[in-house]
Amino acid sequence: MDQRYKDFLTKKCGEENYKKIVDLENPKLYYFIAKYVELCDPDRVFVRTDDPKDAEYLRKKAIELGEEKTLAAKGHTIHFDGYFDQGRDKANTRYLLRPDEVLGSDITSMDREKGLAEIHERLSNIMAGREMYICFFCLGPNNSPFSIPAVQITDSAYVTHSEDILYRPGYEEFKKLKGSDRFFRAVHSSGKLTNNVSEDHHNRRVFINILDEIVYSVNTQYAGNTVGLKKLAMRLAIKRSSEEGWLTEHMFIMGVHGPDNKRVTYFTGSFPSACGKTATAMLGGEKIIGDDIAYLRNINGTLKAVNVERGIFGIIQDVSQENDPTIFKALTDPGEVIFSNVLKDPSGNPRWLSDGRQDPREGINYSGDWFPGKKGPDQKDVPFAHKNARYTISLKNMDNCDPKIEDPNGIEIGGIIYGGRDSDTSLPVVESFDWNHGILTQAATIESETTAATLGKEGVREFNLMANLDFLSIPVGRYIQNNLEIIDGVKTPPRIFHVNYFLRGQDGKYLNGIKDKHVWLKWMELRVNMNAEALKTPIGFIPEYKDLAELFKKVLGKEYKKESYDEQFTLRIPEQIAKISRIREIYHTKVFDAPHILFKTLDAQKTRLTKCRKEHGDYVKPSAFGA
Numbered sequence: 001m002d003q004r005y006k007d008f009l010t011k012k013c014g015e016e017n018y019k020k021i022v023d024l025e026n027p028k029l030y031y032f033i034a035k036y037v038e039l040c041d042p043d044r045v046f047v048r049t050d051d052p053k054d055a056e057y058l059r060k061k062a063i064e065l066g067e068e069k070t071l072a073a074k075g076h077t078i079h080f081d082g083y084f085d086q087g088r089d090k091a092n093t094r095y096l097l098r099p100d101e102v103l104g105s106d107i108t109s110m111d112r113e114k115g116l117a118e119i120h121e122r123l124s125n126i127m128a129g130r131e132m133y134i135c136f137f138c139l140g141p142n143n144s145p146f147s148i149p150a151v152q153i154t155d156s157a158y159v160t161h162s163e164d165i166l167y168r169p170g171y172e173e174f175k176k177l178k179g180s181d182r183f184f185r186a187v188h189s190s191g192k193l194t195n196n197v198s199e200d201h202h203n204r205r206v207f208i209n210i211l212d213e214i215v216y217s218v219n220t221q222y223a224g225n226t227v228g229l230k231k232l233a234m235r236l237a238i239k240r241s242s243e244e245g246w247l248t249e250h251m252f253i254m255g256v257h258g259p260d261n262k263r264v265t266y267f268t269g270s271f272p273s274a275c276g277k278t279a280t281a282m283l284g285g286e287k288i289i290g291d292d293i294a295y296l297r298n299i300n301g302t303l304k305a306v307n308v309e310r311g312i313f314g315i316i317q318d319v320s321q322e323n324d325p326t327i328f329k330a331l332t333d334p335g336e337v338i339f340s341n342v343l344k345d346p347s348g349n350p351r352w353l354s355d356g357r358q359d360p361r362e363g364i365n366y367s368g369d370w371f372p373g374k375k376g377p378d379q380k381d382v383p384f385a386h387k388n389a390r391y392t393i394s395l396k397n398m399d400n401c402d403p404k405i406e407d408p409n410g411i412e413i414g415g416i417i418y419g420g421r422d423s424d425t426s427l428p429v430v431e432s433f434d435w436n437h438g439i440l441t442q443a444a445t446i447e448s449e450t451t452a453a454t455l456g457k458e459g460v461r462e463f464n465l466m467a468n469l470d471f472l473s474i475p476v477g478r479y480i481q482n483n484l485e486i487i488d489g490v491k492t493p494p495r496i497f498h499v500n501y502f503l504r505g506q507d508g509k510y511l512n513g514i515k516d517k518h519v520w521l522k523w524m525e526l527r528v529n530m531n532a533e534a535l536k537t538p539i540g541f542i543p544e545y546k547d548l549a550e551l552f553k554k555v556l557g558k559e560y561k562k563e564s565y566d567e568q569f570t571l572r573i574p575e576q577i578a579k580i581s582r583i584r585e586i587y588h589t590k591v592f593d594a595p596h597i598l599f600k601t602l603d604a605q606k607t608r609l610t611k612c613r614k615e616h617g618d619y620v621k622p623s624a625f626g627a
């Protein structure tokens, strides 16, 4: 090792932490660490290994630094992000590209050299007076062919505490690298803090250096912007998986029990943020494996998936005893939970929007002391908790976590579900004709109304293919092609479905109850196992009334009226055709490498819809398809 590096690293780290670094015998890692210790210039460096004592040190640090505060229940803490940093910052998140690299106009990027210069300038001396944490994690289960070791450098103990809950330990995984540089790197600083708020929040930057597999995040606090191993590393994994012939998806993984609980069929599901993804994955009585990110591989002719994470960073709004008893219990029992951007009430308990209890009248939240009618620094009304307030919890704290979560060989997928927030077009559940039809007409056409999970206006309909557009680090057409090709050589490709939990009737009211998703899941389970017939429509297969009526009774103990079925499953042809036109236009004008088969498949769907419209009119009840 270079003597100069050795001297200053030993000085910053102390003997013990320095030894933890050199024991990994990885020169690339060593120089990466040395570079950022020198640049950020912290007073001290702490290195986290897989020893639980190290995690404990960081947990305590988060409290000591005031990044987290304790709550009444044992193990519960609360963290606040700055008022203006309450969601993923799409505008300031950029890929750093060489002049010859092109991703397409829908993906925000900037010149690599300029971006690196800017971020290094911003990182310069940023940790003066503070401690740097260097932490090793593993994306995916330990000892697995799916997994990727990752190192996080940060000055936020909250970030590392969150990562401890969300990711498997990785120090031993780094030893297995035997000096190779096949690991992801993340560098984060919340910048100068005043009352634990990033002073420079208006200079937030999240830069993705895909070439060197490094992500940077500066002057940021919201975990979606800071936790390098989550959506930031996901962007790196999309690129790497594209090169290696596997997939990185914005997907949950869950097991659904078949009739009489005799079998379990595994599904993955892709939904944009805040569209019911986590709520689906943790439905009571079923088995959760993951709620956010999955790696998928063809292993010996079977499509398999692993959860990249081992915890959940979930939206807390609407979680109530009534609607989500499993997670509600996990969040109210003592145990390790970080609550973020909820309200701490005077008795020291966390309170969030629509938690099924009477709204609080006072407390502390992300705006400071809160009282009804409070206005924020932007003169907007401050709700008692933020809409994008979250909880971070280990999956093993959930009663219905499937032990297969740690299976290094992954879980065989029976079905894949795509969904979005769509008030007027898509039906509650539809099965595609086949793999290509599903990928091209259901996954590649997702549009969703924007939510509080990202900064900016809510309720705007946006194109979001595979619910993954925000994270694509490869051209959109290439990504679609990868999805089409992943089943090459797969003996039984998963079935593909599309769901919509947000369809509204003419009076503007939702047509479905919040729990109806459980019925759609059970129907999909029957379809994958060839236990239910279906009606063929121009857009795919829809359920027969009798099967749903039976499932509503069994699953929810509810009578399902034929009129409800007719209204929910009426094919809205003008809206369907308008959607095809919108999507076609996007692919035509914004995506330079859209595959020909995409246009062909969309056009064929439009032709079927037009023919159906001539025969049956604009709005077609399921009976027209043989019900």
Ligand code: SPV
Binding pocket: 087, 088, 223, 224, 225, 230, 231, 272, 273, 274, 292, 313, 453
């Ligand atoms: C999402 O918004 O999709 C999340 C949370 O899962 S974040 O970490 O912000 O991406």
Ligand code: MN
Binding pocket: 250, 273, 292
């Ligand atoms: Mn997500």
